[in-house]
Amino acid sequence: MTPTLTRRGWILSTCAWLVLCLAQAPLLTVADTKHDLVADPWGFLHQALSPWTDVFPLGQLQNQAYGYLFPHGLFFALLSWLPDWLTQRLWWTLLLTLAFAGTVKLLDALGPHGTGSRASRLVAAVLFALSPRIMTTLGAISSEAWTIALVPWILLPVVRILGASSPTRRQTATAACSSAVAVLCLGAVNAVASLAAVLPAVIWWVCHARRPTAWRFLAWWVPAGVLACFWWVGPLLILGRYSPPFTDFIESAGITTHWFSLGEVLRGTTSWTPYLSDERQAGAALVGEPVFVAATLFLALLGLWGLSGMSRTRVPYRHVWLVMLGCGLLIFGVAGPFSPVQDAARSFLDGAGAPLRNHHKFDALVHLPLVIGLAHLLGRVSVPGWAQRGHWAHPEKHRPVIMVTAVGLLVATLTAPAWSARLVPVDGYRSVPSYWTEAADWLNDPANGAADSRTMILPRAASARQDWGNTRDEPAQALLDVPWVVRDAVPLVPPEAIRGLDGVQREFDTGAPSESLAAALTQQGVGYLLVRSDLTRVAHTPGARSVLRTLRNSPGFTEEASFGDGDVRIFRVGGADGASPTAPRTVHTDDLDVVAGGPEVLPRLAAADGGTPHDRVLTG
Structure with missing residues (x-):
């Protein structure tokens, strides 16, 4: 099939993401993840090499500081010669570009002709890159948005190799290693977020486990994945063994799961922070402004319609996307407000399951299938070509013009927190006095x-x-x-x-x-x-x-x-x-x-x- 974007298209899309990020509070540095990462990245990475620090606060085991060594910290260290604010915006550009590109390539790989049309695939990729989850976390804690951005890249080699008719051993090994490299690039800032990013690929493999290729792929994938995670699993076990039980003093399951209604889960607004604070401007807008509530709900309904099979054609691998969506809804629903086992689930999350307390890290299990369904559904929308440019003079007489206009307005509304420069948290600063x-x-x-x-x-x-x-x-x-x-x-x-x-x-x-x-x-x-x-x-x-x-x-x-x-x-x-x-x-x-x-x-x-x-x- 013809790829959705040519080389020129990839360059233009990357430039567009760069312009979008540079428009977010230019010249101002914002509180994104770690202050040291911007102010003194080399010093931070040097300190992260040791599990113990006596410098602060009274001597402590550092909480997953090693997770920033690659790629997050390395990126900031290599670009430390640039102004702090500019390095932040370049990091966000890389994140959004990868989320967009990975989704485009994943949609291209679904079936011999991909999913949807070229235009619908681009729309779906933009909406995945600017999903509520990413827009809420990009400026305030980009280390969590980063794991969402890499989900399509972890899944893509699995989709390609398990969809191939008779791949060679070399192709199988290459696909497994490619997925493992994407896992390596997740970093280790948050182990549960990394687990959540790998879960869609695991579900895809389970749904194709009957194929002989699946087991040959697994024989390469598991060792490669273990090697990709080996560098941070050991320090994490040490931290868990000796660190004070700080999870007992942070947010409770009653707070983190309070907003797990079906509507919020489908909208992708399950992160609890924007409900309590307006620091994250985009997140606060998505959970509080009616226009965004209506738009994100409408997007979820369109995605469900595309997955339902009620359209003229069925989305490729429909059963896998429905299983993935079902797993996501189950994870969110088990501790939600209407769950029959809510009390038991919350007690578990406040006890032995404390690391899993922030379920919003599993958002990709819900949002990615909805985006796939949307791409398939919008593939039926015909985009007027250059020869039909006269149709725009009388749009009421031409249904394709009306449909394209409606889709354009929906996309503009859904992405408004981004192009209105609200991806950054409040109170940015030019420099430390x-x-x-x-x-x-x-x-x-x-x-x-x-x-x-x-x-x-x-x-x-x-x-x-x-x-x-x-x-x-x-x-x-x-x-x-x-x-x-x-x-x-x-x-x-x-x-x-x-x-x-x-x-x-x-x-x-x-x-x-x-x-x-x-x-x-x-x-x-x-x-x-x-x-x-x-x-x-x-x-x-x-x-x-x-x-x-x-x-x-x-x-x-x-x-x-x-x-x-x-x-x-x-x-x-x-x-x-x-x-x-x-x-x-x-x-x-x-x-x-x-x-x-x-x-x-x-x-x-x-x-x-x-x-x-x-x-x-x-x-x-």
Whole structure:
């Protein structure tokens, strides 16, 4: 068959995706996945080579940082000489181009003449690349959108080889390795998202398992897939064995599955974040604006109609697409609001199945079959050629013109969040202010001694959202070489350490003087405090005023430096008597007092001892 796009067509389509991405908040860097990935990609990748870091927050096993080594982190590192915002837009361009191209090639490979017409295949590919799932995550967490974009590339070799009449051994091995290379390119930022991206190909193989070619293909595919995942499975097992149970402190299944009604699942708007926050502009529009709700529902109905077999011809491999769609609906429905086993499913997702809690990662199982059905259905629409250009003067007399106009309006509506420049999250920034760099340089200077203790960033904030822009991660994260700590939404440290942080934070939140606070910080190894005054209210922070009031009225704190217009201040912690932080030491258990409570009571214990550090055993 004739390919849908020629070489010239591929070049023009890539340029179109580039223009679309460059139009998204030009010159502004946005909070996409990891701040370090943009600000210091080589430093981030170097640090990711070690499973343990002592730099932040109190020493931790890094949560799948190794997953960024390839391809996400490598892309940003190789292009680190470009402006940060431009590197982000080029990454998004690559992602959208791959999603579009993979869908076009997959549609071409379905049957001797492909699925639908050339025009309908292009429309379907655009709608897959700009699906609600991708538009919701592209600017805010592109590592998840990336796995969706590669789904067609993982599936394509499977479709081709299992559809061939008598492939050779070499062709079978090449197809298996090609699919495995696509799996390798998924990276390992999120293991469940990678699993979800492979699942459509697995379903396709299962539906063709009776063919002898399928087993020969599997003999190559499984080892190649294992090799593609081997580099990250080992570190993941180590993380699961030793990491604190941070999944106990993040979103619950009741939140992540709350919006799993049939309509939302078919629309592709199952990600829970846009329902609670307007940070992701495209996602918030898709779940909240009636025009997008109606358009995405209409698209889902058209896709179902194309798959149903009620059209003149049946879509190639209809049974496979229906099985895939059914698996997707089952995965979403089992914990949905109308499921008879909802309580049991949610209990599982809040327990042993916590990694599977965010079902929206399986969106491709639903959206890809619907896009295939749409391409098949729209293949019946006749596009007026150049010889019929006069028909556009009187569209009411020519049905093809009316149909093409209606499809064009539907596509324009469905993709409006993209061409209206809403793919980016809110609060982009041109650059991190210089006072952050100056403060980090001061702390990194060996002459100031910050490397011998730990620096606490105050006030606490769920995420770093400043009045000059949203970095989500702390701006200091890519700047500091000395150990530091902050009480953010979920510190990846043991619960006991989090309780200790909370006890100190409560003292700062009151704004009242504390005789024991310096001693409590000393016991936690904190020798310096970095107080920032540029957080916004939406960062869920008590603000800097109470912190500064406590520091200036409590003994044991000395302001060492100030940067900007007082935007960042550095205080030295000397204990209640002005002494330096106590060094680690060995004590005899006979000399320890046993009290009821936990690490959060350390400031109160220090107060009971007259503001001096005292050895205790905490229980409870």
